[in-house]
Amino acid sequence: xxxxxxxxxxxxxxxxxxxxxxxxxxxxxxxxxxxxxxxxxxxxxxxxxxxxxxxxxxxxxxxxxxxxxxxx
Numbered sequence: 001x002x003x004x005x006x007x008x009x010x011x012x013x014x015x016x017x018x019x020x021x022x023x024x025x026x027x028x029x030x031x032x033x034x035x036x037x038x039x040x041x042x043x044x045x046x047x048x049x050x051x052x053x054x055x056x057x058x059x060x061x062x063x064x065x066x067x068x069x070x071x072x
Contacts, residue, residue, distance in 0.1 A: 030039035
């Protein structure tokens, strides 16, 4: 079974089809009074931060030599 959920994008909204189990999970993850849009944005924000940090650690690991800030 699928559920239609209206999501706000600024002043505009759009309808997104989600499976009922997905909506149930969003209800569990979300906070009381939080919209589905807020919950999804929070989840996306966490992924973006995690991806960013993983990329930064990869750069640190790949660099052979670093100059201490005091030497700049």
